[in-house]
Amino acid sequence: MLLEQIRGPQDLKPLSIAQLEELAAEIRKFLIEKLSATGGHLAPNLGVVELTLALHFLYNSPKDKFIFDVGHQSYVHKILTGRKDQFDTLRKYKGLCGFVKRSESPHDVWEAGHSSTSLSAAMGMVLARDLKGENNKVVAVIGDGALTGGMALEALNHIGHEKKNLMVILNDNEMSIAPNVGALHHYLGKIRTDRHYQKAKDELNQLLNKIPAIGGRLAKTAERFKDSIKYLLVSGILFEQFGFTYLGPVDGHDFHQLIDVMEQANSVSGPVLVHVITIKGKGYLPAEADSFKWHGITPYKIESGQVLKAVGPPMYTEVFSDALMELAEQDNRIVAVTPAMPGGSGLLKFAERYPNRMIDVGIAEQHAATMCAAMAMEGMKPVYAVYSTFLQRAYDQVVHDICRQNANVIFAIDRAGFVGPDGETHQGVYDIPFLRHIPNMVLMMPKDENELRRMMKTAVDYNEGPIAIRYPRINGLGVAIDKEMTPIPIGTWETVREGDSAVIVAIGPMLPIAEEAAEQLKREGLCVRVVNARFIKPLDEAMLLKIAGENLHVLVLEEGSEQGGLGSAILEFYSLHNKQGLSVRIMGVPDIFVEHGSIKEQRQEVGLTTERVATELKALLPRMRKRVNGPA
Ligand SMILES: Cc1ncc(C[n+]2csc(CCOP(=O)(O)OP(=O)(O)O)c2C)c(N)n1
Ligand SMILES: CC(=O)[C@@H](O)[C@H](O)COP(=O)(O)O
Ligand SMILES: [Mg+2]
Numbered sequence: 001m002l003l004e005q006i007r008g009p010q011d012l013k014p015l016s017i018a019q020l021e022e023l024a025a026e027i028r029k030f031l032i033e034k035l036s037a038t039g040g041h042l043a044p045n046l047g048v049v050e051l052t053l054a055l056h057f058l059y060n061s062p063k064d065k066f067i068f069d070v071g072h073q074s075y076v077h078k079i080l081t082g083r084k085d086q087f088d089t090l091r092k093y094k095g096l097c098g099f100v101k102r103s104e105s106p107h108d109v110w111e112a113g114h115s116s117t118s119l120s121a122a123m124g125m126v127l128a129r130d131l132k133g134e135n136n137k138v139v140a141v142i143g144d145g146a147l148t149g150g151m152a153l154e155a156l157n158h159i160g161h162e163k164k165n166l167m168v169i170l171n172d173n174e175m176s177i178a179p180n181v182g183a184l185h186h187y188l189g190k191i192r193t194d195r196h197y198q199k200a201k202d203e204l205n206q207l208l209n210k211i212p213a214i215g216g217r218l219a220k221t222a223e224r225f226k227d228s229i230k231y232l233l234v235s236g237i238l239f240e241q242f243g244f245t246y247l248g249p250v251d252g253h254d255f256h257q258l259i260d261v262m263e264q265a266n267s268v269s270g271p272v273l274v275h276v277i278t279i280k281g282k283g284y285l286p287a288e289a290d291s292f293k294w295h296g297i298t299p300y301k302i303e304s305g306q307v308l309k310a311v312g313p314p315m316y317t318e319v320f321s322d323a324l325m326e327l328a329e330q331d332n333r334i335v336a337v338t339p340a341m342p343g344g345s346g347l348l349k350f351a352e353r354y355p356n357r358m359i360d361v362g363i364a365e366q367h368a369a370t371m372c373a374a375m376a377m378e379g380m381k382p383v384y385a386v387y388s389t390f391l392q393r394a395y396d397q398v399v400h401d402i403c404r405q406n407a408n409v410i411f412a413i414d415r416a417g418f419v420g421p422d423g424e425t426h427q428g429v430y431d432i433p434f435l436r437h438i439p440n441m442v443l444m445m446p447k448d449e450n451e452l453r454r455m456m457k458t459a460v461d462y463n464e465g466p467i468a469i470r471y472p473r474i475n476g477l478g479v480a481i482d483k484e485m486t487p488i489p490i491g492t493w494e495t496v497r498e499g500d501s502a503v504i505v506a507i508g509p510m511l512p513i514a515e516e517a518a519e520q521l522k523r524e525g526l527c528v529r530v531v532n533a534r535f536i537k538p539l540d541e542a543m544l545l546k547i548a549g550e551n552l553h554v555l556v557l558e559e560g561s562e563q564g565g566l567g568s569a570i571l572e573f574y575s576l577h578n579k580q581g582l583s584v585r586i587m588g589v590p591d592i593f594v595e596h597g598s599i600k601e602q603r604q605e606v607g608l609t610t611e612r613v614a615t616e617l618k619a620l621l622p623r624m625r626k627r628v629n630g631p632a
Contacts, residue, residue, distance in 0.1 A: 002026055008082050009056040009107075017255045020057060024049045024255075027079055028283040034087040036302045039421070040098055043281035043294040044073035047173050047252075048141070051276055052076035054258040055139060055169075064137035065125055067110040069118035069146040071099035072296070073171070074108075081107035091421035093597025099425060113425020114390065115363045116149025118142050119168060123155055126164045139167045144188055145176030145340060148362035159271050160243025167265055168244070168273045171252065173280040176340045177295045182362045191235040191249055192277055239273045248275030253282060292343060313478035316471040317414055319449040321346030323456040323485065324383060324412075328354060331460060333381040337372055339365045339393075345385035345414055365390050369397035373407035381408070381460060387415040388428025388470060395434055402466050403438045410459045411468035416445065417509065417559035418603060419473045423596030429589045431470060433564030436537045442467040442490060443536040445508040449476030451534065457485035472509050472559070474599065493540035499529035502617055503547050506557040507533050507566060510608065514557050517613035528617060536566050539573055548579040553620045555585045559608060562588040585620055587613060 003026040027049050035042045068074045089095025100108045110121045122140035172188050236246025245268045250257040265272045281287025286305030287294035300307045328334040338345050340363045351358035361368045372382035402409050416428040435443050446452040459467045497518055506514040518528040556567035567586030574582050594602050
């Protein structure tokens with residue numbers, strides 16, 4: 001087994017092409033076996049086995065810097081850089097990160113998780129290198145999906161301007177998570193498929209290179225003729241016009257072609273883009289056949305490709321999807337917009353039923369937001385379906401285009417709260433702070449799947465401006481579903497448990513924890529009220545003033561940043577109403593990044609557990625404690 005002998009990239013250098021091919025097969029087998037137990041981004045990594053081997057074979061990481069866009073396809077890189085023995089802990093708590101992670105290895109020079117940052121990072125490292133007078137290589141590996149992200153265009157524009165030595169490897173597998181979309185995708189498709197382009201280009205290049213070296217004006221004419229013909233035929237014209245030397249496309253699973261084109265690239269001065277065609281999921285038939293499903297996969301049976309299904313009530317995403325279908329049936333103003341996440345956001349059924357009303361814009365969260373504003377102003381009901389973490393990309397568009405113009409956009413914010421194995425780059429814990437302070441925004445979070453449906457109806461009936469519903473990446477509670485979706489009056493909270501010792505104000509999946517804590521405290525003589533603060537904005541001011549009037553201590557429970565979240569909003573409200581004397585304890589996500597693991601482990605790490613809530617509440621109530629133990 002060659003793989004056992006690979007302790008680092010230096011062990012690749014003496015290998016022959018045949019041995020590299022053998023090693024590629026071993027790595028594929030390793031990935032398929034390991035991920036059958038851990039889950040993870042199988043298809044993307046199966047697609048870059050040869051590419052990653054060729055990079056480490058030809059260049060000298062970490063002196064030469066490899067930057068993986070998104071970083072979900074960096075498992076092969078991790079295997080080759082001394083971490084293969086850690087793969088049983090992939091994406092597990094305190095285990096191997098599923099993305100590039102600087103703290104894991106000096107070979108990990110740039111972290112991501114969010115798409116389309118690699119070219120900007122490469123440019124930064126190249127500018128620093130040249131200012132320091134160093135001469136290492138900087139190689140960005142970006143997928144055809146990530147290339148649709150706006151940042152990539154910003155970087156291409158600048159890189160072409162600076163004309164620095166920088167290599168971009170475009171890993172083109174025709175897929176984003178779902179099939180890739182957009183004009184760029186079609187352009188790449190033309191290059192990929194139009195083989196006679198290639199043949200004509202190659203034949204012509206041979207012919208033109210035969211023109212004998214001639215002096216004087218004729219030479220210039222011949223050169224101009226060659227360039228103008230090349231202009232017509234060279235397939236990477238778009239990139240050439242951006243100042244890159246375009247090489248390819250080559251077969252990204254053929255070591256001869258890969259090594260040859262990278263050695264060609266080494267002799268290019270200035271930015272060079274190597275176009276590599278790969279098969280997402282290569283080497284595992286179920287993943288090749290459906291790389292959409294196998295982009296990110298849970299544990300599976302290798303032989304059958306059967307994915308081990310999670311049991312329990314439907315995920316919130318599915319409840320959202322079904323509610324949207326029902327509402328769209330009644331209201332043809334409803335259009336769904338997704339930035340490249342039709343599957344994860346639950347829009348596949350909608351797309352099938354309403355193909356003209358489901359718009360996938362590619363990895364373009366900013367464009368999606370502004371486009372929704374304009375659609376709303378033209379009388380449509382755009383439902384912007386987006387993960388909390390990816391909405392961060394469109395903050396300015398939400399402020400500047402949607403809220404400031406008071407556009408009636410509905411935000412369906414999925415993955416709100418902890419997300420589990422994707423970890424710190426994907427946690428949905430900042431949307432409350434970055435949304436609640438924007439004028440005109442309404443922000444809701446349901447306590448269960450039935451309330452999610454009610455909130456969907458509330459949002460569709462709401463015509464006063466932007467309105468957002470945030471819901472988590474978990475199963476619902478399995479509550480009864482009302483046939484009718486009854487809208488909820490805006491800004492009204494709900495007392496789900498009576499009590500006069502203290503109040504827990506909780507949202508979303510924190511409600512069950514709050515109720516369990518209250519039940520626990522009841523056995524100690526404390527009668528704790530639990531309030532479902534289902535509107536984060538606007539707050540239920542009447543209820544807050546009533547609580548203040550009862551002089552009750554308040555504990556706020558939210559699976560989101562403590563800085564600027566619901567608890568902060570309540571503190572601000574009490575300060576504004578001169579109720580500073582009230583004690584308000586906020587329990588949420590502290591000022592740290594919470595890494596990968598299960599959602600349960602992430603909650604435990606920050607203390608969002610029944611036990612800690614009970615303990616914190618008791619600590620809040622010194623007076624109550626004495627009363628329970630007899631007269632003061
Ligand atoms: C800003 C942002 N939006 C969406 C995503 C979700 N996402 C992760 S990977 C991916 C597709 C990337 O496609 P590509 O770059 O072609 O890589 P491949 O998986 O095909 O290798 C998407 C949309 C993300 N990580 N970041
Ligand atoms: C790498 C990336 O950003 C996506 O693949 C993301 O991991 C999808 O998340 P879900 O699994 O929650 O849909
Ligand atoms: Mg792709």
